[in-house]
Amino acid sequence: MSRGSEPTLIASVQRALRLLEVVGEHPGGVTAKCLARTTGLALPTTYHLLRTLVHEGYLQKLDDGAFIVGDQVSGLHSAAQAQQLRSRVRRVMTDLREALNAAIYLACYRDGEVSVDEIVDSPRTPRVDAWVDFREAAHATAVGKCLLSSLSKEQRSDHFRRYPPEDLTPRTITGLRELVECPASPLVTDTEEYSLGTACLAAPVRFADSPVTLAISFPVRRLATTGDYVRPLRAAADEVSRVLAVAGEHSDRN
Template sequence: MNRSGEPTLIASVQRALRLLEVVGQHPGGITAKCLARNTGLALPTTYHLLRTLVHEGYLAKLDDGAFIVGDQVAGLHDAAQAQQLRSRIRGVMTELREDLNAAIYLARYHEGEVVVDAIVDSPRTPRVDAWVDFREAAHATAVGKCLLSGLSKDERTDHFRRYPPEDLTPRTITGLRELVERPTPALVTDTEEYSLGTACLAAPVEGSDSPATLALSFPARKLAATGDYVRPLRAAADEISRVLAVAGEYPNWN
């Protein structure tokens, strides 16, 4: 900020951005002289900025001397789209957290593993204490069970071959026949199977190349209110499914 309270702006950055905007408006390319006329910049200044933008990969110079948008801009565009996609999904998750007063999870089954991509919680709605890696505890969590329900029996068998189910609490189901053969309902509940005192609910999310799920965790004492969670959870899962369908891809959360 300057003394007048206005933000301090860097004029050279503004000029460079203006050049990028004008180049982007000319798919076939535009010369330095035309750029100078379009932007009102002095020709020497235009050449100086163009050289810098070409060097950094934001512009490319064609054989005929015209300038076009460079690969770096395409990379920024892809990154911006991915960030917007993640932001929209987190917005749905945040709204669900506030509505249900519960921690919210987005997970998928990726390359043979349970991957929790995003968690939206708060001090008031803390996430479950992950005392056992979710990859090893798919049999005991609503998240894992929902994801495994999207696999074939052979794929589920392979998963449990790699991660044999173990008792995590007195309520944990470990029978392979039940875990592999028994159909899993569309809405999955974990009633203190992973952690005593904690219950979870998970719904499938469509639009991903691999099984995905939206889930929430809450104190087990609130199990009587599970019915109040069902419709909002399904609605949020459907909304994320629509977002993914429009985007045509599942975002990279790394």
């Protein structure tokens, strides 16, 4: 495409999208003739596009001949909401990476397992080498310990029955009493417990259906500056909490 030239557009796609928009503006449904008048399309063209949209599940034709939005659109809407939520959370994580010069992790405890759902790093701030699956190393990572601290003692005991703590480095804590009795904390630290040369900090994320944490990893040589990380990490965790809370309220209203 030459500079300044107009993009090539597919007219039939534009017409179909316009029909979807108009149908969406009529909760009770709208007829083909009304759609043709509203969009300025010829009636035969309108019928042809409507048949295609119904066949693909984007529209549904009612018994009285009116058209309403189909299930496929609902699926797209849900996917769009999830992607927008992920984008907002990643923006917070990216800002934190740039502010702290550290790799950023978002993890949750789902169905009895630790799951790292998002990592924002860069060549300058590489992620930790996951040489042991995080699901098996919750006792040795700030991510895992922060998530487990949000559970009951019984749930923590169940987790360690399934994943007995093992020594990963000389600094790994493996005492069950200490791990099970761990109180909830606004900030959790891992100093070379998972990987020699690496330190991690994790803060809980509130207003989530299951335990969620936001964490950072960095070379242990920077541990002396940990105090500089605490406030930005907590602030970012609070921001992610607000994003999730707003998303949850919007979902409840729908």
